[in-house]
Amino acid sequence: MHPSSKIFLQTPENSPLGLYQTRQIQAIEAIAKKDLPIGALMRAAGIAATNLANKLLHKKSEKVLVLAGPGNNGGDALEVAHLLAEEGFDVHVLLFGTEQHYSQEAKQSLQRAKHSKLKWPLQAEVETLAVRYWDLIIDGLFGIGLSRPIDGTIATLIAYINNNNNNQQVPILALDVPSGLDADTGTILGGQQNALRATYTISFIANKIGLHTSQGKDFAGQVHVDGLGIDYNIYPPAYAHLLTSKTFADSMPQREHDSHKGTYGDVLVVGGNNGMTGAPLLAGRAALFCGAGRVHLGFLDKFNAVDYLHPELMCRSAQDSDFISAVVAIGPGLGTTDDAKIQLQRALQESTDLVIDADALNLIACHRQLQDLVRHRSQQNLRTIITPHPLEAARLLQTTVLAVQADRCGAAKKLVEDLQVCVILKGAGSIIADADFIWVNSSGNPSLATAGTGDILTGICAAFLAQGLGVTHAACLAAYLHGKGADDCLTDGLGPLGISSSELIQAVRSALNKLIRSKGIPH
Incomplete structure (x- = not known):
């Protein structure tokens, strides 16, 4: 068990946060x-x-x-x-x-x-x-x-x-x-x-x-x-625990005055194949807004040298990107081309901390060699989070969406066992699972059913890993804040219809800082 998992064991038996079969x-x-x-x-x-x-x-x-x-x-x-x-x-x-x-x-x-x-x-x-x-x-x-x-x-x-x-x-x-x-x-x-x-x-x-x-x-x-x-x-x-703001009461990341951008880590988002450059931009902006020290974007296809909306993001080709020094988030707009497979293989072999989503998961589902590389990461004590939606989970498990949805906790546990990773199974009441525990996320609403929100979750996970959170802590906090941002949008009158992923990123940042301030943590 990763040490950070212990923060979620404070739920007493018979607490409303404990979930039973x-x-x-x-x-x-x-x-x-x-x-x-x-x-x-x-x-x-x-x-x-x-x-x-x-x-x-x-x-x-x-x-x-x-x-x-x-x-x-x-x-x-x-x-x-x-x-x-x-x-x-x-x-x-x-x-x-x-x-x-x-x-x-x-x-x-x-x-x-x-x-x-x-x-x-x-x-x-x-x-x-x-x-x-x-x-x-x-x-x-x-x-x-x-x-x-x-x-x-x-x-x-x-x-x-x-x-x-x-x-x-x-x-x-x-x-x-x-x-x-x-x-x-x-x-x-x-x-x-x-x-x-x-x-x-x-x-x-x-x-x-x-x-x-x-x-x-x-x-x-x-x-x-x-x-x-x-x-x-x-x-x-x-059997499981309910994720709420109380889950993180004593575990929010602290920031010292005597720190700098290097203290909070580098994130590299790899994706953006032909016609899909928006996906890594969303993931990168989410990582930036959730506190990563530096964010790099590695594109598989043609790209603009600068993101004029957020010039803090550093853009380059995936082939020329450094997979070793950063937390790598791979999958947003990646595609399933031969080059996409090559870059995924690089990430699996070179990255210490890795978040896998979207087409990267589809590639893994299709190639036993990539599945073996995912499992091998655990044996090397390398950290991995996967964030499948039910269809991607079904492909990885070689089953149907109906079967996944019929037992979401069981499907998440099976993914953990098969791939030896931390899992966020997205959907209504997202399931977060590692080798020891299961959580069910309480936040979120139907406004998340729009293009790009999954890319945002990927970026949030990567940002928290870059800032030093344990893999399970990062996954749980990311899932909760992703949904809480959407909930806050509703509270502010921005939905449930028509909330864009770009609006969600700002809401997640606000939710993160509110959670930090509510616990009296320096910010």
């Missing part, structure tokens, strides 16, 4: 139940969800629709229903389970609900009403135990709510996980119409990976975590 959560629950009365955790879940529901409701006359499924998630929903009814809210329960479907603890919740001032409409009655008839909908249909696509009448109900809740006018609170969403992968079992799109999710016992990556980013909404009072000592190490 379903099997881990089920094991925690089983251990906790041994020392608790029957139904204690279900009651705790009901109280936690009711507290959050109270924050979403404004007056006692408001109408709440509770969707109670046939399992323990339905039991949680029934707990919330009777607690809200006791507080005076107008609560309607659409029940899909019968007593024979329920566990002993869920039966207790059902009995409490039956003795509460609840209304019990039929599905046909509910579907005659406009969704906006309700002030809050609580989703307790299915939890983390779901293993097949939702079908039948419940699927019909989900489609009715999703299709008629325009712009999510009516908030939906999902209990533990939005019904239909895989808590481990963030994928939807059976397609998008088979999951209920939540505005809020309250995750019980621990935070879950699938709430923060893939389709989970769209379906989970704002995530809240409640440990239900379980003793932290029985929690195993988290």
Whole structure:
């Protein structure tokens, strides 16, 4: 493990930043139940969800629709229903389970609900009403135990709510996980119409990976975590960790007054084949704006001798560039020509610190010799970050995009194992993985879905490596700031449509400096 990885191990068990798999959560629950009365955790879940529901409701006359499924998630929903009814809210329960479907603890919740001032409409009655008839909908249909696509009448109900809740006018609170969403992968079992799109999710016992990556980013909404009072000592190490600004609380790079441009390293961006010279320019500008001491651009094809917008960038041919003295970022606009392959081979053999993206990844996927060179770098203690999007990852793994997206954490881990590198698997909830740990990035939004943003991430990674950050630290910080810059653009009214990559670079610089200042670090 690289020493810089240790900065990410400060997350205590049961922290909202720790992300757990379903099997881990089920094991925690089983251990906790041994020392608790029957139904204690279900009651705790009901109280936690009711507290959050109270924050979403404004007056006692408001109408709440509770969707109670046939399992323990339905039991949680029934707990919330009777607690809200006791507080005076107008609560309607659409029940899909019968007593024979329920566990002993869920039966207790059902009995409490039956003795509460609840209304019990039929599905046909509910579907005659406009969704906006309700002030809050609580989703307790299915939890983390779901293993097949939702079908039948419940699927019909989900489609009715999703299709008629325009712009999510009516908030939906999902209990533990939005019904239909895989808590481990963030994928939807059976397609998008088979999951209920939540505005809020309250995750019980621990935070879950699938709430923060893939389709989970769209379906989970704002995530809240409640440990239900379980003793932290029985929690195993988290499977992954959520990257937020708190991750970097004690690890932002410091700058001394007694320093100079050489202190902060050189970056060389290699790419810019025929018709693609803009890509290395974007990567180089990103490296410049994120603090690299000097930035060189090595072009494979014709190029302007100076970037008039940023003349600080030093332009030359890739063939005449020094791959040994700088952190090399290769791939933006590289192409897949024979010369591109030659320059990539040079980078793999000569560069101490290397960031690989775009066409460089496509070349590696096609040539076993290049794959061997990538692996050999680890044996020489040379540092490598790769930044594939799902299609590039699929090519490297010789699989499909669908397979990559079906298990993004697993795909990232497989890339680490195969190539012995640090990986940033881009996408909704980017996955960062090294040989020891996995992180899921919390920042970012759809405005990043535009040409050039991947080149910017490459440049940011290279800048942080040049300034002396460890490979994992650099990758995590780059991924977080890349998304945070996009988030700040939205906050400032610049999107989500039409944010250009050039605008993003400036936003990333602002986000970086805000993060430094917020920790009281000299700047």
